[in-house]
Amino acid sequence: MMEAFLQRIASRLGRDVRTSVERPQWKHAPQQTVFQGYSEDELLDVLKNQCTRIHTTLVETNSAELYDTVEHVIHAHGGGPIIIANDERYEQFGLSSFLKREDVYVWDATRGRDNIEAAERANIGITWSDITLAESGTVVLLNNQNQGRTISFLPTTYVALIPKSTIVPRMTQAARLIREKMARGERVPSCINFITGPSNSADIEMNLVVGVHGPVKATYIVITDR
């Protein structure tokens, strides 16, 4: 069945089925030069500027003040319940006490569908950005069993924790990083999210409505010393 399908394509193209193709060196590569040579600070400026265009609040903080900043952002969005990934970075960034808060649900793969119910009930979902794209204001999430997909989609508010060192110029670098992982034999995550601000739609008379299926609000917390 597949054979016949592919055979038909090949014959339409006037040749036999190809079993190997060299990926070409493209003649053009404009994506490589966007924000080329920008320092971390310059990329952060790009990110900040972009956030003003995607209905997203960007808060800068440092590791010493991170707990307070997170607390403040949670408060500003009306508090818990909160759902977060089971992520070692909470400890690495001195937020271990955060994991024990009563209003925080930590994703636990052993609890099955309870996690999704918790995400659906949550007011705020928080995840760490694995790669952050300055140009578009995008956080990239490489999800796994300790970080469910729904954390970033079901709660009303989405908060991303962004170490400054994760900021790259654009999606080009993220794509390359993922391919490098593949080349090293690492498994591509079953779900990679590129999230750029809150959910929105312009389907009714081209009026932008922020907050349709996913989060209604989004805040990025950038940790400037990490």
Next chain:
Amino acid sequence: MAMKINMGEFHERVEKGIHNTFMRGAVAGAQERLRTRRLEAAEELGNWEEWRALGEEIRQHTLENLDYYLMQLSENVKKRGGHVFFAQTAEEANDYICRVVASKQAKKIVKSKSMVTEEIHMNAALEKLGCEVIETDLGEYILQVDDHDPPSHIVAPALHKNKEQIRDVFQEKLAYTKTEKPEELALHARHMLRHEYMTADVGITGCNFAIAESGSITLVTNEGNADLVTALPKTQITVMGMERIVPTFEEMEVLVSLLTRSAVGQKLTSYITVLTGPRDKGEVDGPEEFHLVIVDNGRSDILGTEFQPVLQCIRCAACVNVCPVYRHIGGHSYGSIYSGPIGAVLSPLLGGYDDYKELPYASTLCAACTEACPVKIPLHELLLKHRQTIVEREGKAPISEKLAMKAFGLGAASSLLYKLGSKVAPTAVHPFTVNDRISKGPGPLKAWTDIREFPAPEKERFRDWLKQRGNE
């Protein structure tokens, strides 16, 4: 809904479109906004033409090696525990999808926006099976609630509806009690649909770009609906037109950058999601089972022909958003879910000339579409090729036109005949001429003078003047 939308003959549809004042205002406003946003996004990049050249190069290479990349994709999806089905026809695709759904004893299906599932009439097949199929893209949802009103734009399907109409539909069908404010309408849809995601058995999506090297599929939305469609139900079925594929993540990235800028002027949309196989071991959300359905449905007939470039399309609708004809007649006039210039090229190829023979002529060949296309499909040239095909291969042109063109060929190729013809022209139309103008022309002139004045041929041709003046 199949590709064809039955709304009478072409000229009746156009008449209806032209008289739909709200639709025309909405389309004109949307065109202006989307065009400006696209141009600004391109301007911000600075070297847009280089981006387009890269986009074209990637798409051309992928099409030239489509069999290889599809095989690679299929192998990699299977390696990750997914199922792949190659469907030559719409029927084969629907049969497979129905078999999967039936095997799950599924009752409720949530779906994110997909043109190819509309093209193959999938919803109807599933509904026949007794399933409830719920569209979750806000625009598609509105249309579905309104008794399956057809989409009129490939990116903004409900563009032709105003908020008052949507309010009325929601009131009638969804027990809606609030106002026509878009925020309130959207919030209501959010509540209605949230429940559906949580209780659906199967999620069905389209596919913006499949990635051959990793066996992944990429979904591009602003609403996040595709994410809930794929995160919550136990079974995911993704349906893709067979050309919607790229070699690796790096080409996907370039095409997504072109797509979001060209479609809505955004650097990226809110949610771009790359899914590889079903959920991994230990994961809680995401589907337990993943099926990828790769659809031909007439596409392979386009390969290897002069129309092959149309398969480069990434469905951004930039061509629709600049088309001056679409602007005045709206999407439904095309009689196909694919409207605007891309629809005028694609619909006759997928649906045949019998239903779509007028579409290639519904263009002034102004080339605004070609100029806007991010992957450089020569759309206006392909419309011209359709006209050639209709005349030469299909023999569908009217006899009067054939005769006129024959005469043209003879006249224009012979200076003697041309000179003779042009000399007698003023005499020929003399009876219709008033003050050097023709207001009610005979024969073929009538269609012109129904709308505008026609200048009478001048008594002294230019060449006569020049001769008298002594130029050679």
Next chain:
Amino acid sequence: MNVTLFVTCLVDLFHVNVGKATVELLERLGCTIHFPEAQTCCGQPAYNSGYVKEAKEAMKHMIRTFEHAEYIVTPSGSCATMFKEYPHIFKGDSEWEERAQHVANKTYELTQFIVDVLKIEDVGARLEGKATYHTSCHMTRLLGVKDAPLTLLQHVKGLEVVPLPNAHNCCGFGGTFSVKMGPISEQMVDEKIQCIEQVEADYLIGADCGCLMNIGGRIERKGKPIRVMHIAEVLNSR
């Protein structure tokens, strides 16, 4: 400079004044005008309707007529574009492709020729009033001539040139489109006229007689007080 004029069939038959203005203007700018009597039509009406065979007959005739010229100049962006398309149309034809390329290489639209070849931006014209310029699609998008007409118009003394809103939208001519798709064409030309009225222009100026026949014919039918002029006529005004 020796200029071979391709006057176009529309000008030859219907807009003789445009031809006269073109000749007088180019002569004033120092050119010697040649006019091959054998010239007919570029073939576009047949080509754009899908009649390639018939169109090619006309094209071959035009190639034969013009291939010995030094510069081919035409007061039409659309017809110049058609000449430029010839090599593409005869691609792979051993007898005609090269000859077509030869003709295409030396073809210029009038304003393009004045600005790019003659290197003149001020032709010494004078016209009192307010004008707006219609950018014809083929000339702008396919031939790629965008700035030359505006550069020349800006130097016309007494003339205020204001931008035309939605200038990028086609006027609805499109050759046979204007009669085959009359109702759509009517909407398009009406919107174009609304835009012209919006800027309260005395003159609508264009560089293609097809568009001008369409817009002008509709303006006349509606009795609007807007004068339609070809850019050659404007540049030849003193």
